[in-house]
Amino acid sequence: MATSKKGASRVTEIPDHLLAEILLRLPAPADLARASAACVSFRRLVTNRSFLRRFRRLHARPLLGFRDHDGFNRALPPHPSASAARALADAADFSFSFLPSHCRWAVQDICDGRVLLHGLPERREQLPLFTELVVCDPLHRRYILLPPVPDDLAASVQHPDPMVRRPQCKPFLVPLDEEEEAATVEETTFTLIWMVHCKTNLSAFVFSSSSGQWRAVASRAWSDLAHGEGEFVIMARMHPVFFLRRHYAYGCFYWDWLLIKSKKLLVLDTRRMEFSMADLPPGEWSAQGLAIVEAGEGRLGLFGFHDGTASALSYTIARNKGRSPSQWQMEKRISLDSGYQYYIKDATGRYLLLRRTETSSLENSLTEYFSMDIKTLNLQRICAKQGTNMYGKCIYTNFPPSLLSTPTI
Template sequence: METSKKVAFPLTDIPDHLLSEILLRLPTSEDLARASAVCVSFRRISTDGSFLRRFRRLHAAPLLGFLDRNGFHPVLPPHPSAPAARALDLAADLSFSFLPAPRHWAVQDIRDGRVLLDRRIRQEEFPAVLRELVVCDPLRRRYVLLPTVPDDLTALLEHPVQMVRGVRCKTFLAPLGEEEAAAGEATFRVVLMAHCKTSLTAFVFSSSTGQWQAAASKGWSDLVSSRGDWAAMSQVNPVYLRRHYAYGCFYWDWLMIKSKKLLVLDIRTMEFSIADLPPGEWGREGIAIVEAGEGRLGMFGFHGGIAPSLSYTIALNKGESPSQWQVEKTISQDSGYTYSIIAATERYLLLTRIEASYLENRLLSLEKPRFEYFLMDAETLQLQTLYMKQHCLVYDAYIYINFPPSLLSSRTV
């Protein structure tokens, strides 16, 4: 009787379309990176732009930590992204020493691992709309310098450019549309939103064209019916407004002036609108707009003072301006602490807490307070201690998600 022989079947003989389906089913981006080192075929498929876009749609990007003026703070074990976060911390230059005049740049936003920073041009002479902007890849130490907004666009603002206090601006990175994403991994968009006394204007820079364009404009009186409301809203510097993003729209809240309104910018149509917060008394400790699934918005917010309850409310109907909300869960916090939400993404919240006894006696205390930082996953509602240190609270923190895709091969543009 003849003995059957097993015939080896090389992986390289698998057709590309089947191999790509196999690689798509790897659980994490770290597994994909390891698989890409196996052979030339694996690397060719795993680094293809269309494949990577499909992989990112199927897999959540790794949460790596957060960045503030005290530096980068990676997630810690037992978080599954802790090894990747540690690797980023060791390999990347998150002090941005590779930028020209590195100590004069300030972080404005982080998206998909890229960092947007700005530097004022002779701040005492010019308004914030004239600023130097740079988008950088801190892992590969590459950057792209953006041109300033041209005069023909700034002339659209209601105040002349020479009036320093007439325009307040905030810049941020915008997600790419399907056509832009298909254009390549180097593509990115930057939005500059200018708050004027009677109107809002947004300019958009696209790396595909290398130019700024006027994208949206709306009068405050067209957004808000009450003159008192829009007068108060227009006076708030956008630097101090919390920004949220979900399902193609950016949201800003005015809880700092006790307003129950949200400013909405639909990034797909580039139109401004106003939406209402869910019913209830929301504390100034912050809210977070997140993606609750099935196209519905979710919102985290605090009720109460010391040791407030963190409520999670979900919209019952889809859309950027839902009218019906339902409390999904109330999460009790430890007594004796005051909590705040200081940053959020579509899925994650960054919270901080401080002992309430310090706030009551801070004028008498000689020691710096200890702030504790936590990350919460909006899907699992799990809270993880991330960082604690005795120092001043930093409100301009940015959650760092994903390793950055490559920028242009040149270091500057």
């Protein structure tokens, strides 16, 4: 017993700045939570706001589940985030009952523990070009109603394509990159972009919670983006950005047209607020989905199903840096279980969400969902559901409801 007390006293004699460096290197939030329970001095250090900010910057938010048309689907055992996901499901409100009830709310995007929703009027034909938006934190049950887009900005938008009934607008949250996150003092600040797909051009508006205001940031004609390619201009007009898959890496958003067999990527650089076009790597990429990620050293990485192979996931890395890479190299082929059809349903800065169904029975079959860590390439089963839900999926990542969890709004 005396030896135990002596050992404990030696640990607590370590200077706080050295102890902080040790605790920052713990691999997972759960390890930090256990360490904080060891003694009062550990707890005091770990709960310090400055320490927690540093820990959250060094460690990726764990994937706790995903949301789809059926609601929130938490990670189940044996997924490594299962216990944290259970605590989240008990504490959070993913039915959003704490939001104002004057309209119905539909999820548009999820990013860094925040959820973006837009309001739906009772009658579909009354849906305006710019709907009411709210950003909320379902874990801490907080929300912010965004101000409407000013009339002068709304008036600058050309009328959406008359061939499409619904206005082609898409709002989404902007992740903070490492430099911005390091410079951010307030952890509750956020930015979102509202894109409008018009018949002849693309427009974008930005809202910053710091200023509380909307501003117009970008507009580009389809004919300029396509550099005179008439066929692409027609294709872009007929298939709005609203329906495209969105990717994010190094301060740029990317949209792919694989579902209509085009190898073009639409790019929005959020630093310059400029639209441009880029090409996919050579080869036949499957409409089962792809994910553009950060491969390190400023280079883009791309996960996808190549040349129609359903049992192997290809990982290709750009050899040159930049938002429009021109040289790609196959890095790895990740073998998947045969007899299944895989789809990439969503991606964040650290994880892929894969859907798997049996190829022999696609209707009313068991649908399984897996997470893949893009750093380690580890594949972990999240959960399983009956039938194939084709609606969009949004990964939810956050620190679990514990000492690491702080309000994002």
